[in-house]
Amino acid sequence: MSSKVTRPRRKKQKYLYGIVKTDRGLQLGAVGLGGSTVHAITYHGLACVASDFFGDGFANLSKDELIRQLFVHQAVLEQVMNLQSVLPVRFGTVLADEKEARDLLSQAYSRLAEAVANTEGKVEVEVAATWEVSKVLQEVAHEPEIVHAREAVAGLPGREGVERQVRLGRMVKEALDRRRDSYRQRMIDFLMPLALAAQSNVLVSDQMVMNVAFIVDRERQKEFDRQVQQLNGLFCEEINFRIVGPLPLYSFSTAEIARPDWSEIEEAKRTLSLGDTISEAIVRNAYRDLAATNHPDFNRGDAGAESRFAKLRSAANILLAYCQGINGPGDVEKTCPLTKSAVESAFVVNVQRSASDEVESSRFGGLGRKT
Numbered sequence: 286m287s288s289k290v291t292r293p294r295r296k297k298q299k300y301l302y303g304i305v306k307t308d309r310g311l312q313l314g315a316v317g318l319g320g321s322t323v324h325a326i327t328y329h330g331l332a333c334v335a336s337d338f339f340g341d342g343f344a345n346l347s348k349d350e351l352i353r354q355l356f357v358h359q360a361v362l363e364q365v366m367n368l369q370s371v372l373p374v375r376f377g378t379v380l381a382d383e384k385e386a387r388d389l390l391s392q393a394y395s396r397l398a399e400a401v402a403n404t405e406g407k408v409e410v411e412v413a414a415t416w417e418v419s420k421v422l423q424e425v426a427h428e429p430e431i432v433h434a435r436e437a438v439a440g441l442p443g444r445e446g447v448e449r450q451v452r453l454g455r456m457v458k459e460a461l462d463r464r465r466d467s468y469r470q471r472m473i474d475f476l477m478p479l480a481l482a483a484q485s486n487v488l489v490s491d492q493m494v495m496n497v498a499f500i501v502d503r504e505r506q507k508e509f510d511r512q513v514q515q516l517n518g519l520f521c522e523e524i525n526f527r528i529v530g531p532l533p534l535y536s537f538s539t540a541e542i543a544r545p546d547w548s549e550i551e552e553a554k555r556t557l558s559l560g561d562t563i564s565e566a567i568v569r570n571a572y573r574d575l576a577a578t579n580h581p582d583f584n585r586g587d588a589g590a591e592s593r594f595a596k597l598r599s600a601a602n603i604l605l606a607y608c609q610g611i612n613g614p615g616d617v618e619k620t621c622p623l624t625k626s627a628v629e630s631a632f633v634v635n636v637q638r639s640a641s642d643e644v645e646s647s648r649f650g651g652l653g654r655k656t
Contacts, residue, residue: 299326299386300338301378302361303371303533304540306401307332313364318357323364326383328390331398333374334365335386343377359535366533370404372397372636373533375541389542393634396613400538400636407481408503409537410530412513414472414495416523421461430456468524469495472516479509484536494524498536506531541635545607547628553600554623561624565608565617572601610635 300318305311311325317336325332343351358376365371380386390397472495473483480499488496501509513526554563557571579593610633611621622628 296339297382298338299333299335299380299382301374301380301386301542302334302336302358303365303373304390304397304401305332305334305365305369305371306330306398307369311365311368313361316357316361316364318354323361326386326390328387329394331390331394331401333380333386333390334361334371335380336361338379342379359532362533362535366408366531370401370406371533372401372404373535373539375539378542380542388630389632389634392632396634396636397540400540404534404538406503407500407534408506408531409498409534410501410506410509410528411486411498411532411536412472412476412495413493413527413529414468414516415490415492415525415527416468416494418491421464430460465494468520469497471519473497475516475519476509476512479505479512482537486536500534500537501531503531538636541637543610543633545610545628545631545633547625549603550607550623550628551625553603556596556600557604559604559623561622562620563604563608563623564620565605567620568601568604568608569617572597607633 300321302317302323305325307325308327308330309325310327311323311332311334313323315322317323318338319340321336321338323334323336326335343354346354355376362371362373380389469485473485476497476499477483480501482500484498486496486498488494499509510528513528516524516526557568557575559567559571575597576594579590579597607628608619608621611631612619613634621631
């Protein structure tokens with residue numbers, strides 16, 4: 286006789302996509318992760334764009350599954366952007382429930398509201414430029430310096446010939462890089478008069494000449510697109526251009542939200558001999574005082590000096606990141622509590638540029654508009 290296996294129900298959590306300015310609900314339908322309904326969790330004119338989440342997290346997902354989930358995350362944000370300005374939240378951010386989402390909005394209200402306001406009327410447009418590497422290599426091979434070096438290598442025997450071949454290969458690569466850098470700078474200079482800011486992202490293949498994100502006024506996006514099209518003429522069809530956008534400001538303004546680790550904070554606090562209230566200035570002063578007596582240069586022959594000094598530096602970095610995540614950057618004298626209850630109920634929030642390697646594979650996989 287077989288018995289029925291009952292799987293435990295996964296706990297319902299809230300998955301965060303972004304932050305918007307609204308007092309009203311937001312119903313996008315069942316377009317979230319796992320087909321969940323996307324809605325708004327509001328607090329005094331600010332809202333988390335969220336959906337129910339029943340997963341076990343993202344750490345054990347395959348790369349293909351992560352990319353599929355990332356596509357859903359971005360698709361939700363881009364639907365929201367069509368309705369109103371949105372501050373993206375880092376992919377993979379999960380909170381316990383609606384109460385925790387409202388606690389987040391309450392604690393970081395002014396910083397999140399300012400960050401959302403900074404997205405108003407702006408979009409991100411990403412421009413990728415590619416060339417045919419074999420064709421460019423042929424052109425580079427005819428440069429006088431390369432021709433001369435190749436002729437000098439011809440017929441050289443043994444080790445000297447191999448070394449000259451290696452140097453020739455290095456010269457070709459350097460010439461290719463110079464040409465790529467020159468082209469990229471000309472492209473950026475041509476587009477920047479219509480942009481508010483730019484960020485160069487990683488080149489994901491040898492075929493890429495440029496991969497740059499631009500902030501553009503929403504009202505000038507069509508004008509910016511036309512400017513990209515004109516680059517075709519400037520480069521005599523040697524370069525293929527692709528445009529992705531309009532997008533939320535992924536590359537320029539993404540909210541990273543986390544709960545601090547009390548055990549890590551407590552250890553750092555103990556290492557720097559600090560009390561229950563700190564500021565950036567307090568942390569820096571404590572670090573300087575202790576570093577002055579524990580620096581390896583002043584403790585020659587002490588085998589443990591280097592590790593003690595590294596521990597001090599790590600503790601200072603942990604507490605400085607905590608202060609900035611609680612108070613925001615800039616006000617080094619502003620204090621924040623360091624008691625266990627305060628740390629465990631706090632959110633560390635940073636609004637910053639996203640790492641380019643998190644998004645590039647999903648944006649230039651043939652999705653762009655070719656000019």
